[in-house]
Amino acid sequence: MIGKEKPVLAVLCGDDQAGDLTGSPAMQGIESTALVRYTGAAGLADALRDADVLFVYDFLSRAVPDAWHAANRLRWLHIASAGVDPVMFPAMRDSDVVLTNSRGVFDDSIAEYVLGVVLSFAKDLHGSLDLQRERRWQHRETERIAGREVLIVGTGPIGRAIARMLRAAGMRVAGAGRRARTGDPDFGTVHASAALAEHLPAYDYVVAVAPLTEQTKGLFDAAAFAAMKPSARFVNVGRGELVVTGDLIEALRSGAIAGAALDVFDTEPLPADSPLWTMPRVLISPHMSGDFLGWRDTLIELFADNFHRWRTGTPLRNVVDKQLGYVPSE
Amino acid sequence: MIGKEKPVLAVLCGDDQAGDLTGSPAMQGIESTALVRYTGAAGLADALRDADVLFVYDFLSRAVPDAWHAANRLRWLHIASAGVDPVMFPAMRDSDVVLTNSRGVFDDSIAEYVLGVVLSFAKDLHGSLDLQRERRWQHRETERIAGREVLIVGTGPIGRAIARMLRAAGMRVAGAGRRARTGDPDFGTVHASAALAEHLPAYDYVVAVAPLTEQTKGLFDAAAFAAMKPSARFVNVGRGELVVTGDLIEALRSGAIAGAALDVFDTEPLPADSPLWTMPRVLISPHMSGDFLGWRDTLIELFADNFHRWRTGTPLRNVVDKQLGYVPSE
Numbered sequence: 001m002i003g004k005e006k007p008v009l010a011v012l013c014g015d016d017q018a019g020d021l022t023g024s025p026a027m028q029g030i031e032s033t034a035l036v037r038y039t040g041a042a043g044l045a046d047a048l049r050d051a052d053v054l055f056v057y058d059f060l061s062r063a064v065p066d067a068w069h070a071a072n073r074l075r076w077l078h079i080a081s082a083g084v085d086p087v088m089f090p091a092m093r094d095s096d097v098v099l100t101n102s103r104g105v106f107d108d109s110i111a112e113y114v115l116g117v118v119l120s121f122a123k124d125l126h127g128s129l130d131l132q133r134e135r136r137w138q139h140r141e142t143e144r145i146a147g148r149e150v151l152i153v154g155t156g157p158i159g160r161a162i163a164r165m166l167r168a169a170g171m172r173v174a175g176a177g178r179r180a181r182t183g184d185p186d187f188g189t190v191h192a193s194a195a196l197a198e199h200l201p202a203y204d205y206v207v208a209v210a211p212l213t214e215q216t217k218g219l220f221d222a223a224a225f226a227a228m229k230p231s232a233r234f235v236n237v238g239r240g241e242l243v244v245t246g247d248l249i250e251a252l253r254s255g256a257i258a259g260a261a262l263d264v265f266d267t268e269p270l271p272a273d274s275p276l277w278t279m280p281r282v283l284i285s286p287h288m289s290g291d292f293l294g295w296r297d298t299l300i301e302l303f304a305d306n307f308h309r310w311r312t313g314t315p316l317r318n319v320v321d322k323q324l325g326y327v328p329s330e
Numbered sequence: 331m332i333g334k335e336k337p338v339l340a341v342l343c344g345d346d347q348a349g350d351l352t353g354s355p356a357m358q359g360i361e362s363t364a365l366v367r368y369t370g371a372a373g374l375a376d377a378l379r380d381a382d383v384l385f386v387y388d389f390l391s392r393a394v395p396d397a398w399h400a401a402n403r404l405r406w407l408h409i410a411s412a413g414v415d416p417v418m419f420p421a422m423r424d425s426d427v428v429l430t431n432s433r434g435v436f437d438d439s440i441a442e443y444v445l446g447v448v449l450s451f452a453k454d455l456h457g458s459l460d461l462q463r464e465r466r467w468q469h470r471e472t473e474r475i476a477g478r479e480v481l482i483v484g485t486g487p488i489g490r491a492i493a494r495m496l497r498a499a500g501m502r503v504a505g506a507g508r509r510a511r512t513g514d515p516d517f518g519t520v521h522a523s524a525a526l527a528e529h530l531p532a533y534d535y536v537v538a539v540a541p542l543t544e545q546t547k548g549l550f551d552a553a554a555f556a557a558m559k560p561s562a563r564f565v566n567v568g569r570g571e572l573v574v575t576g577d578l579i580e581a582l583r584s585g586a587i588a589g590a591a592l593d594v595f596d597t598e599p600l601p602a603d604s605p606l607w608t609m610p611r612v613l614i615s616p617h618m619s620g621d622f623l624g625w626r627d628t629l630i631e632l633f634a635d636n637f638h639r640w641r642t643g644t645p646l647r648n649v650v651d652k653q654l655g656y657v658p659s660e
Contacts, residue, residue, distance in 0.1 A: 108500070112475050115499065116453045119446030125613070129456055132614045135607045137599035139616045141623045145442050168498040169445065170438070269467035277465045283455070284462045286469045293471045 007311070009034045010047040012064070013057040020296045021057060026304035033311060045070040053310065055303055056080060056087060059102075060268065060287075065089040071097070076316070078306060080299045082106055082158060082290075083239055084320050085212040092322075099320040100306055103327050105298050106290025107161035110209070110237050113289035114162050115169055117261035118145060118205055121233050126283065146170035151203040153177075153193060153219070154210035154238060156326060158290075160186040162207060162237075174203075178215075193219065200227040205235060212239040213325040220244065225251035233259040237289045240266035245276075252279055263289040337641070339364045340377040342394070343387040350626045351387060356634035363641060375400040383640065385633055386410060386417060389432075390598065390617075395419040401427070406646070408636055410629045412436055412488060412620075413569055414650050415542040422652075429650040430636055433657050435628050436620025437491035440539070440567050443619035444492050445499055447591035448475060448535055451563045456613065476500035481533040483507075483523060483549070484540035484568060486656060488620075490516040492537060492567075501535075508545075523549065530557040535565060542569040543655040550574065555581030563589040567619045570596035575606075582609050593619040 009030065013021055018038050021027045030036060039047040041063035048054065048070040056064060059081035068091050076098045079087055084101050092099070120126055122143040131138050148171050152159045155177035163173045163186040175187030176196055184190050191199045193210065196219065200206065206228060210216045220234070221244040228234070234257055236243060245266050251257050259281035265274075268287055276282055306316050321328050339360065343351055348368050351357045360366060369377035371393035378384060378400040386394060389411035398421050406428045409417055414431050422429070450456055452473040461468050478501050482489045485507035493503045493516040505517030506526055514520050521529045523540065526549065530536065536558060540546045550564070551574040558564070564587055566573060575596050581587050589611035595604075598617055606612055636646050651658050 108476060109472075109474055112449060112499075113453050113472075116446070116449030116455055119442060119449060120455055123443050123446045123619075125446055125450055125455065125615075126459055128613065128615045129459055131616075132607060135602045137616045139618050139621070141621050141625065142439075142443075142618065144439055144622045146438060165499065169442075169495065272465045277462055283458065285455075285458045286461075286467045288469050288472065289453075291469070291471050292474045295471065 006033065006035045007052040008050055009036045009053045009055060009307070010044070010051040011036060011038045011055045011057055012044055012047075012061055013038060013040070014061070015040060017057060021300065024297065024300045026297075026300045030304055030307055034307075041067075048072075048074065052076070053078070053307070057299075057303075059083075059086065062086055064092070068092065076100070076310060078102075078303050080303065082156075083211060084325060085239065085241075088322070088325055098316065099322055100316050100318045101320055101327060102299055102302055103157055103318045105295060105302060107158045108165075109292040109295070110158050110290040111161040111165035113263070113285075114207055114235055114237060115165050117235055117283055118150075118166065118171075118233070120283065121205075121259055121261070121281075122148075147172060148204040149202055150174070150205040150207060151176060151191075151199065152187065152207045152209060153196065153242075154208065155184070155187060155190055156209070156211065156329070158237070159207075159209045162209060163187050171205075174199075177210075197223050197227040200224060200232075201229060203232060204229065205233050208234070208236040208242045209238045210242060211326040212241050217241050218244050220248065222247040222250065225256045228257050230255055231258045233257065233261065235261045237263045240264045240268065249275055249279070252282060259283075261285075263287055336363065336365045337382040338380055339366045339383045339385060339637070340374070340381040341366060341368045341385045341387055342374055342377075342391055343368055343370070344391070345370060347387060351630065354627065354630045356627075356630045360634055360637055364637075371397075378402075378404065382406070383408070383637070387629075387633075389413075389416065392416055394422070398422065406430070406640060408432075408633050410633065412486075413541060414655060415569065415571075418652070418655055428646065429652055430646050430648045431650055431657060432629055432632055433487055433648045435625060435632060437488045438495075439622040439625070440488050440620040441491040441495035443593070443615075444537055444565055444567060445495050447565055447613055448480075448496065448501075448563070450613065451535075451589055451591070451611075452478075477502060478534040479532055480504070480535040480537060481506060481521075481529065482517065482537045482539060483526065483572075484538065485514070485517060485520055486539070486541065486659070488567070489537075489539045492539060493517050504529075504533075507540075527553050527557040530554060530562075531559060533562060534559065535563050538564070538566040538572050539568045540572060541656040542571050547571050548574050550578065552577040552580065555586045558587050560585055561588045563587065563591065565591045567593045570594045570598065579605055579609070582612060589613075591615075593617055 037047040044067035054077045056079040078100045122145045150173045153176040155175045175190040176193045177190050180192040181190045261283040263285045367377040374397035384407045386409040408430045452475045480503045483506040485505045505520040506523045510522040511520045591613040593615045
């Protein structure tokens with residue numbers, strides 16, 4: 001039996017994640033004002049029945065579409081990530097359920113990661129580690145990053161944080177987004193993503209950080225890699241599906257581009273038989289570029305703040321435009 | 331027989347370096363106005379006899395002291411590095427020979443390298459490479475660099491470039507130099523190196539970039555490492571002899587500090603039996619942090635500019651105070 005006053009909150013989390021939540025003072029605060037149902041994927045349909053709110057803490061789970069039929073009175077869905085593609089299925093998109101995301105939590109951390117991999121390429125830090133393993137003292141000349149040209153594909157808050165960080169470190173940046181424009185405060189010039197290939201030849205580094213939408217899926221394909229400089233490095237901190245993975249592998253093999261730093265993949269975990277693991281000049285990390293120590297607390301606190309807003313009728317933060325697939329810029 | 335008008339320039343270079351010089355338009359320009367003697371270490375004494383100028387292009391060579399007796403009319407010595415310790419022997423210091431160095435060429439490149447290794451530690455990029463080699467998908471949480479405290483020991487132009495770069499990337503910096511002060515444009519606070527141990531406990535990263543002098547030799551010893559945070563990382567882009575190597579190894583073994591990125595060593599090349607090669611959380615590079623593509627040309631051009639100044643009676647750039655052991659700040 002459900003209390004008249006207490007809203008029902010379903011929380012989708014993995015078995016290994018429940019402790020993050022139940023141990024969190026922010027969630028404990030919510031438990032005093034709501035009936036909270038923690039559930040894994042298998043129990044999601046039951047938990048959604050009569051639930052007012054769904055908090056998708058396990059943000060890589062693909063369980064929501066299959067359980068959606070049980071969401072008989074859901075009003076709001078919050079996801080603990082910046083990308084909302086795991087919950088952007090047609091029934092959700094067409095419903096009246098409000099969708100919010102965790103925009104902002106990861107921005108600066110991802111920007112630091114991108115600068116780190118750019119410097120790792122420029123200074124050949126991975127080459128130094130390989131030589132160190134063999135106890136080989138082999139002097140090399142390395143690249144400057146000052147003045148190098150970077151194209152950041154994706155002009156949301158993460159892309160903007162990357163632009164500010166790389167520019168602060170002496171690089172020259174431009175953006176690519178839905179709409180071409182000049183005078184952007186972070187990017188200066190923004191090219192139209194639809195005309196990406198004609199702009200790619202000018203850049204030393206290309207960073208993918210666009211949201212995954214119908215327009216951006218497979219944006220980085222053979223034609224895009226062919227348009228890049230042979231000396232260019234490709235960095236993906238957005239979504240694996242922005243890339244046609246086979247085309248990327250072929251571009252690396254053929255020398256169409258000089259290297260790639262990949263934090264996201266179209267299949268995660270990256271399968272053990274992927275050739276990417278062992279390709280030279282490829283840096284693999286397991287979808288962690290934004291995950292600084294403390295990120296889980298920060299995510300939970302962001303949800304708790306939004307939950308308080310929802311309870312008190314205050315406008316929610318980070319409301320996603322479900323037609324665009326992301327939170328529009330102000 | 332030496333022409334009356336043409337000064338004699340001795341150039342100390344390794345066998346594998348002569349091509350850099352003889353192929354350089356800048357050196358070819360000098361050859362039209364001076365008698366140029368390219369020599370390796372074995373021929374240095376002969377080359378110094380009646381030479382007016384010595385250009386130490388092989389800046390790691392220790393050959394100058396042994397040949398110094400032959401320098402019967404030397405007036406100026408230029409070294410193709412920022413550190414002048416290879417030519418700071420007593421007979422040189424006490425002579426009237428003017429000493430200039432290559433200050434400025436490496437500053438920004440070394441600053442990029444330092445930021446790269448800081449980010450490599452914070453984002454565990456070397457850990458990602460180790461896991462990649464094993465095809466292991468293992469998520470970790472990593473550190474932010476924003477707000478982290480860095481002490482830069484050495485307030486010359488390289489230290490200043492490092493300070494500006496790290497601050498631009500969001501870190502908090504302070505310096506350590508001969509004289510404690512506040513309000514420094516690059517460092518804000520500068521501590522006295524003589525009181526280093528009392529300041530070290532406050533810092534997450536400690537960067538050694540001081541010139542090697544009697545005062546700085548062995549500055550980083552067991553007491554200094556004991557004073558650092560157990561989570562601190564030590565970065566040496568100055569000189570290996572700033573560090574008591576055995577004490578550093580012991581500090582890494584015992585956990586007195588959390589890691590080290592080392593570009594310079596008291597013996598170079600680093601001997602194959604050094605335990606540093608295989609210690610966890612130690613990044614080794616072979617004295618290359620400043621050596622960007624094109625650095626050799628830039629070094630030769632700097633010397634050529636100074637040579638032109640010397641020929642025309644214009645004040646030389648980068649005159650070293652031989653008592654201090656470096657070019658004093660303006």
